[in-house]
Amino acid sequence: MHVFPIRTLPWRAFAVAVGALCLAPIAVIVVVLALSDLLPGWFVIAVVAILLGFMLACQIALVALALYITTRNEITLRGGTMHLKGGEFHERVPLDSVMSVQRLDRGPPLTWRNGIALPGFRVGWYQRNDNDRFVFVIRAAHAPMLYVRTNMRFDVLLGVDDPAALGQRLLANRATDRD
Template sequence: MFSISALNPKTISTLLLLGSAPLLLIAGLLYAFAHQGKGSLAPSIGTVGIAVLLAILALWQLSVVRIEVNADTLRVGGGFYRVSVPLSEVRRDAVMRRDPADPSQMLGLRTNGIGMPGLALGWFRAKSGGEKIFAAVTEGERVLVIPTTAGYSILVSPDDPDALLEALATAPQ
């Protein structure tokens, strides 16, 4: 199993700024209205509860992102966004480090997934050519491109890209 550092400072700060802060602000406003006699505390308590639940869900999603290579399958992702592809469909001879200048290896339109600073997880289209891509990318310098014969490529940024390259190369055919 290979880890992906999806729970990093960029993703945590993004969750705080874009996810929890607005809901907590609304809860504060509802609380202020309740103390002025214009309503009850129930809406503010409910809003805080929703904010906490969403934060826990987001942290869980980020903490379970992994890459796994076993005897016959490559599994990438975690939580709501993951893909499992038989190793027989992985073009292991073509696995490579991403070329930052190649637009066909850059993520474009997100079709179903998470896209925020520090994490791209789920289904995307290539910036050039529109090829389907499943991404589990946190950092641009360690990204590997794993082509498949299943009609899409996989982009991953494992903490140890060399170990993943070796695991794919030495996995049984």
């Protein structure tokens, strides 16, 4: 079994999520507490603050879960199959169906169909604009891209640290990949 991890560090996505989902409710709580003399009843303000605090805790947990899911990405070659794991999306490509492998500096023009698109990270199903072929994408920003053409109903676009090693391994289709 050979594992090719895809390193994703979606720091921009994390910063946006923390800002929008965590810091904004804290700001609301601070404003409500600052205006507590102008608003009727300490009890109402306490209830609002407690509910906002509960909402904030839930949002932090959801952000942590979402970031964990979107950063579990890897390509595994085993049993004569390339197993693609990207977030909640999983796909299998038999090594016998790989027709060609090409390293790209710039990705083909794609239209999003179903997937996760965060700043610096893409995973899911896209469709090529030039030939309407579907493409399964697992890609982190600034990672070298590998375009895998298959004889199946879709192609694969991967952002990996070492596209040459993965490309050679896919085209070689070695017996050690069939363990």
